[in-house]
Amino acid sequence: MKINFLGLPDHPQARVALIPAPLDLTTSWKKGTKEAPFEILKVSSNLEFFDEDTFTEPQKILGFFTFPIPELPFHLEGALDKISQMVTEAIKKNQFPIVIGGEHTVTLGVLKALKKKYPELKILHLDAHCDLRDTYLETSINHATVMRRIYEMGFQFLSVGIRTICKEEYEFLKNSNIPIIWAQEFKLSPQESLAKIEEFIKNGPVYLTLDIDVLDPSIAPGVGTPEPGGLNWEELLQILKLVVKYNLIGMDLVEVMPLSCHQITEYIASKIIFKISAFLASKNVE
Numbered sequence: 428m429k430i431n432f433l434g435l436p437d438h439p440q441a442r443v444a445l446i447p448a449p450l451d452l453t454t455s456w457k458k459g460t461k462e463a464p465f466e467i468l469k470v471s472s473n474l475e476f477f478d479e480d481t482f483t484e485p486q487k488i489l490g491f492f493t494f495p496i497p498e499l500p501f502h503l504e505g506a507l508d509k510i511s512q513m514v515t516e517a518i519k520k521n522q523f524p525i526v527i528g529g530e531h532t533v534t535l536g537v538l539k540a541l542k543k544k545y546p547e548l549k550i551l552h553l554d555a556h557c558d559l560r561d562t563y564l565e566t567s568i569n570h571a572t573v574m575r576r577i578y579e580m581g582f583q584f585l586s587v588g589i590r591t592i593c594k595e596e597y598e599f600l601k602n603s604n605i606p607i608i609w610a611q612e613f614k615l616s617p618q619e620s621l622a623k624i625e626e627f628i629k630n631g632p633v634y635l636t637l638d639i640d641v642l643d644p645s646i647a648p649g650v651g652t653p654e655p656g657g658l659n660w661e662e663l664l665q666i667l668k669l670v671v672k673y674n675l676i677g678m679d680l681v682e683v684m685p686l687s688c689h690q691i692t693e694y695i696a697s698k699i700i701f702k703i704s705a706f707l708a709s710k711n712v713e
């Protein structure tokens with residue numbers, strides 16, 4: 428099924444690719460992330476098509492191509508391969524991939540494709556959870572273990588916005604050198620936190636994996652685990668603006684779980700995509 432970002436026709440020389448990844452195989456509590464790509468794309472036509480921060484129209488400066496929403500295989504490996512193929516297709520055309528999940532596991536498919544081109548890729552991870560369990564519910568590849576698998580793939584990453592961990596993760600973190608900026612730490616000292624993020628991302632290509640639950644559930648309630656104490660919109664925008672200044676080569680936006688009562692989370696997700704694109708567009712015209 429094909430539904431385009433902003434409801435616009437695909438741009439013939441699109442520089443940004445929207446890649447729907449409706450993976451919802453290992454979600455533990457409530458299902459629903461499968462519907463997120465469709466709902467996020469659907470609601471995007473209601474956004475203002477002009478960015479008020481940068482005074483740009485990314486749809487004209489960069490142009491968007493939206494991949495059709497794929498029917499993913501029911502087995503995880505096949506589904507991740509399909510996601511990987513779509514990302515490979517986009518980067519071959521020099522398009523900036525924005526992968527719309529789906530559960531957080533989609534990041535593994537994306538990184539499989541990106542690792543070939545960018546073996547030294549650094550990852551900025553925005554999330555309420557550190558996703559560092561070794562196994563969860565007797566499986567090793569799922570949304571709760573995704574960053575542990577990424578760690579094992581040899582990527583360096585910085586996790587920001589974390590505000591809940593399990594005992595196993597606590598023990599693992601004590602014995603690893605994985606840097607974390609806790610949500611509370613960011614709120615108490617935003618300038619120092621931004622400086623730490625900048626220090627991490629300033630050298631080399633960077634990939635952004637953004638679990639929507641990094642935001643406070645009061646502004647993004649459509650998530651699997653609505654953890655209190657999250658970042659607000661302005662705090663997130665500061666991070667996004669900063670990361671775009673450097674060599675950001677792609678991103679994913681995962682774990683949106685559409686609610687039947689309102690579409691605030693899908694709307695904010697589509698706005699994140701628009702904002703990132705506007706920041707990229709304004710860098711392009713500088």
Ligand SMILES: [Mn+2]
Binds near residue numbers: 554556638641
């Ligand atoms: Mn999370």
